[in-house]
Amino acid sequence: MKRFASVLAALLVATTASAADAIVAIKAGRLVDPAAGTASRNQVILVEGRTIKEVGAGVAIPAGATVVDLSDATVLPGLFDCHSHLCTVLGKPAGDGPRDVFGALLLTTLTDSTAYRALQGVANGRSMLEAGFTTVRDVGNAGNYADTDLRRAQESGLIQAPTIVNAGRIIVALGGQFPPRIPGWLQDPRNPDHKHYGVLHPERPGLGNPEYLYADTRDEMTKAVRENILYGARVIKLVVDDQPYIYSADDIRHIVAEAAGAGLKVAAHCATQAGARNAIEGGVASVEHGFWMDDETLQLAKARGVVLVGTDFPLSASRMLGMPDSVHTAMMDRVKRAHRIGVTLAFGSDVFFAPEGFTRGSFAASYASGYAEAGLSPADILRLMITNPAKLLGVEKERGAIRAGLAADIIATPDDPLQDAAAALQRVSFVMKEGQVVKRP
Ligand SMILES: [Zn+2]
Secondary structure (H helix, E strand, C coil): CHHHHHHHHHHHHHHHHHHHHEEEEEEEEEEEEECCEEEEEEEEEEEEEEEEEEEEECCCEEEEEEEEEEEEEEEEEEEEEEECCCCCCCCCCCCCHHHHHHHHHHHHHCCCHHHHHHHHHHHHHHHHHHHHHHEEEECCCCCCCHHHHHHHHHHHCCCEEEEEEECCCCCEEECCCCECCCCCCCCCCHHHHHCCCCCCCCCCCCHHCCCCCCCCCCCHHHHHHHHHHHCCCCCEEEEEECCCCCCCHHHHHHHHHHHHHCCEEEEEEEECCCHHHHHHHHCCCCCEEECCCHHHHHHHHHHHEEEECCCCCCCCHHHCCCCHHHHHEEEEHHHHHHHHHHCCCCCCEECCCCCCCCHHHHHHHHHHHHHHHHHCHHHHHHHHHHHHHHHHCCCCCCCCCCCCEEEEEEECCCCCCCCCCCCCCCCCEEEEEEEEEEECC
16 A cells, blocks of 8 residues: 555656646748748747747746757757648559559558558658648548547647648549540640549449549439548548539539538639639639639639649659659649739649658648749749648637747758748658647757
């Protein structure tokens, strides 16, 4: 009994000590405010538990606090990736370009169980976090709801991963993303056979399941949205136009209304100009990809407050995917036009593999260089990787800034992101996720 009491006393001391230690003081050489595009020097950030308690130049560091000295670094809020597929890992396309991308996705669907997809999600989540991404919007391709379990594991503290806003199963017309012909924008002129894809055939109509949730009639659309809500989606993802039959503006309006009833926004994959226009008129929150949007459609997006998650590949990634350089040139041109017109941009990598020399996370971070290539300023790049995504994901009251009361999602880089954001954000040296240090210099 006496022994038990002394153990208990020791435990109490330990608990009290850890409570005092629970305050972490970060000394930031420079602290960036991405919304304003400015930095202030020699700031102190006090973190208590999962939350930022106080920020400022004259903040006193309480006795017993754990000090993290980042006086030589620039500190900023954690990054966002609005278009991840954490539970999908495809082999690097082996020279056969787009056909391999779709073929590899089908193979994954057929050969990897949902449990295995979830484990891949754990590894990819950790990798993204180490690269500085503290929040992701995961837009489907997760087998049979591996993404919901991944989100749950992160929220309950079982795993260290970014905060996940997950889409569940992608809602799409019959056939999913396995069209009878490769979409025009992905066709490789060097190989005319690319046009003829035809993976799904009449004897195997269901091969797209569970990767996709087919919905063609209004009743099926209602039910597809409800299935996603029931099984834990936090955003609805549509593929508008990968088939010759595309969702109309009225179809999309119907889906948006059903999702909105449960407080969910809609993200729409748009591979064509017509698809992007229907999505915007239908009231989606974001157009994904939208590579072929003309100026008029971009103006409509701006007028309706629709965010463009461009998933624009830098040239290096474009070549690895086997795409013709002309696709990359068109992407860069669309970034420039969207920026000039004033469409709100949010960063999305759409990464589903990591080439040699990269991790999944570092490859996603490298996509920031596409925006620098298109001529966006460092402040613009910081806004599209932090501030704009926080609003799009509806988490701006919890994340996306370093301010008292917000989650302690904090990163640092030895470089100056206001000089060269794309380079600095590829050298993230410190990551704190909800008060826990994940990576340190
Ligand atoms: Zn995608």
